[in-house]
Amino acid sequence: MKHPERLILILGDQLDLQSSALRDINPKSDQIIMIESANEAQYVWTHKAKIALFLSAMRHFAVELEKQGYPLTYIKSSPLSIVEVLREQIQNNKVKRLVCIEPGEWRLKQALEALAKDLGIELEMREDEHFYCSRQEFVEWAANKKEFRLEYFYRLMRKRHNILVDREGNPEGGQWNFDQDNRKPYAKKGPGIIDAPASFEVDAITQEVLDWVQKTYPDHPGSLDVFNWPVTREQAVQALEYFVEYRLRNFGVYQDAMWTDTPFGWHSILSSALNLKLLNPREVVNAVLVAWRKYSLDLSTIEGFIRQILGWREFVRGMYYLDMPKMAQDNYYQHQRPLPKWYWNGQTQMACMKDAIGQTLQYGYAHHIQRLMVTGNFALLAEILPQEVCEWYLAIYVDAIEWVELPNTAGMALFANGGRFTSKPYIASGAYIKRMSNYCGSCKYKPEVRYGEDACPITTLYWNFLIKHRDQFEASPRTRLMTANLKRISDEDQKEITLHAQKILNHLDDL
Numbered sequence: 001m002k003h004p005e006r007l008i009l010i011l012g013d014q015l016d017l018q019s020s021a022l023r024d025i026n027p028k029s030d031q032i033i034m035i036e037s038a039n040e041a042q043y044v045w046t047h048k049a050k051i052a053l054f055l056s057a058m059r060h061f062a063v064e065l066e067k068q069g070y071p072l073t074y075i076k077s078s079p080l081s082i083v084e085v086l087r088e089q090i091q092n093n094k095v096k097r098l099v100c101i102e103p104g105e106w107r108l109k110q111a112l113e114a115l116a117k118d119l120g121i122e123l124e125m126r127e128d129e130h131f132y133c134s135r136q137e138f139v140e141w142a143a144n145k146k147e148f149r150l151e152y153f154y155r156l157m158r159k160r161h162n163i164l165v166d167r168e169g170n171p172e173g174g175q176w177n178f179d180q181d182n183r184k185p186y187a188k189k190g191p192g193i194i195d196a197p198a199s200f201e202v203d204a205i206t207q208e209v210l211d212w213v214q215k216t217y218p219d220h221p222g223s224l225d226v227f228n229w230p231v232t233r234e235q236a237v238q239a240l241e242y243f244v245e246y247r248l249r250n251f252g253v254y255q256d257a258m259w260t261d262t263p264f265g266w267h268s269i270l271s272s273a274l275n276l277k278l279l280n281p282r283e284v285v286n287a288v289l290v291a292w293r294k295y296s297l298d299l300s301t302i303e304g305f306i307r308q309i310l311g312w313r314e315f316v317r318g319m320y321y322l323d324m325p326k327m328a329q330d331n332y333y334q335h336q337r338p339l340p341k342w343y344w345n346g347q348t349q350m351a352c353m354k355d356a357i358g359q360t361l362q363y364g365y366a367h368h369i370q371r372l373m374v375t376g377n378f379a380l381l382a383e384i385l386p387q388e389v390c391e392w393y394l395a396i397y398v399d400a401i402e403w404v405e406l407p408n409t410a411g412m413a414l415f416a417n418g419g420r421f422t423s424k425p426y427i428a429s430g431a432y433i434k435r436m437s438n439y440c441g442s443c444k445y446k447p448e449v450r451y452g453e454d455a456c457p458i459t460t461l462y463w464n465f466l467i468k469h470r471d472q473f474e475a476s477p478r479t480r481l482m483t484a485n486l487k488r489i490s491d492e493d494q495k496e497i498t499l500h501a502q503k504i505l506n507h508l509d510d511l
């Protein structure tokens with residue numbers, strides 16, 4: 001590049017040709033820059049498939065930019081951080097203006113601002129228009145609120161974007177939320193035949209990346225044996241079309257269900273394509289609305305799905321920027337235990353954890369209830385330091401980018417911010433996992449046993465947690481029922497539970 005007027009930075013999760021960073025580009029005087037940085041792969045001990053997905057998607061996007069005649073500098077496999085590479089490029093090429101979309105990671109945003117200040121150049125950080133809700137809109141919604149609830153935000157978004165509402169602004173079907181209809185387990189015999197997710201051939205670009213990742217990061221967690229993630233816009237659109245045609249129909253009802261060797265259930269598996277910005281949430285919502293009419297699908301399924309995209313996804317992003325950097329430090333319960341080693345290799349005797357972690361290592365994927373009520377639930381009950389848990393989630397899921405990972409992990413799963421946007425800690429005993437899965441059938445432990453050799457560690461730790469935090473749970477009408485159940489357990493048994501829990505907590509690595 002020769003002294004470009006503006007340097008336009010495109011990050012690995014901003015792979016959108018319609019992005020506002022490219023809107024006013026002048027190919028004669030501006031230069032785009034994309035950077036592969038080893039630092040990003042090593043910042044946390046990242047799953048091989050996540051590294052491969054980002055690199056492959058970036059390289060495919062670079063090909064697309066070049067095909068369209070954009071001036072691109074693509075820095076491959078740099079040992080430096082993104083900011084260090086930028087510093088070099090800006091200085092060597094006497095760049096005066098840097099343009100980018102606001103990063104999905106607070107740390108990088110701060111670093112870019114500091115770099116621009118340090119070098120005395122102009123930084124134009126543009127709004128990420130991928131989202132329905134702008135940062136300013138969320139700040140306005142949040143103003144003067146002490147606690148933040150998805151439900152009210154979601155209703156506002158439905159009305160503002162005219163989605164599943166009638167002309168008067170009332171919800172389609174007379175209800176805003178059909179969550180109660182979306183919590184069924186699979187049948188006793190199992191989930192039956194589930195249409196497999198769309199599949200994609202590994203092309204030469206992806207193969208080169210897979211080989212390189214295997215060679216460069218052999219000790220990183222996870223496997224590359226089955227790599228089936230959409231890496232181009234075209235593949236992402238195919239994944240969406242395939243989902244709405246074949247898998248959406250049962251998404252709602254079995255959204256929370258789990259079953260051994262059923263890693264994807266009826267889920268969409270669209271999060272990585274959405275988060276890399278290969279897909280826009282508007283096209284996902286529109287495709288679902290079209291499929292609803294075309295295939296006469298249940299409103300509860302459609303609403304349940306749209307709530308995730310228009311509700312949760314937008315909500316957690318708003319909360320992330322509102323609460324950073326504090327969100328990353330919060331530790332409401334002051335939990336300090338290290339993460340058990342088997343989170344990184346799946347070698348545990350607890351069948352539910354083994355399955356959820358095992359599939360995570362294999363694919364870089366687990367669905368929401370596995371993340372929230374299996375690995376997340378355990379981490380909260382076992383009093384693990386939130387920062388270690390968040391690091392694991394950020395490293396291990398292919399769709400993990402901090403703006404979405406951190407609020408879900410620290411805020412939702414771990415209650416680390418004391419319930420700023422959840423009304424109660426999400427905790428459950430083995431009984432919940434037994435109801436929603438077949439895991440317990442093959443487990444060494446028994447979900448209904450509260451202490452002793454056979455006791456399910458999740459059940460023991462659940463009751464221990466309630467005993468410890470009895471006052472907190474008593475105080476809220478949302479959780480009082482849980483302590484009411486505690487009253488049915490004799491004082492003697494409660495003592496045994498506490499003793500057994502202490503043993504477990506002292507030897508978490510042995511479970």
Ligand SMILES: Cc1cc2nc3c(=O)[nH]c(=O)nc-3n(C[C@H](O)[C@H](O)[C@H](O)COP(=O)(O)OP(=O)(O)OC[C@H]3O[C@@H](n4cnc5c(N)ncnc54)[C@H](O)[C@@H]3O)c2cc1C
Pocket residue numbers: 267268269270271272274275305308309312313314316366367368369371372376393397399400401404405406408409412413
């Ligand atoms: C502890 C924990 C950590 C999580 N970390 C991430 C993460 O790093 N990245 C990520 O994208 N999601 C994360 N989630 C949310 C959710 O689990 C995933 O989005 C979902 O499992 C992805 O699979 P899917 O595409 O098949 O989703 P589906 O179940 O098919 O849902 C459809 C889409 O809705 C969106 N969505 C659903 N739930 C949420 C949510 N709670 N927050 C934001 N978006 C949501 C996703 O874009 C998803 O693709 C996390 C949840 C928990 C409990």
Ligand code: SF4
Pocket residue numbers: 350351352353429430431433434439440441443444445446447456457458459
């Ligand atoms: S018995 Fe407990 S540890 Fe075993 S699968 Fe069931 S819930 Fe998980």
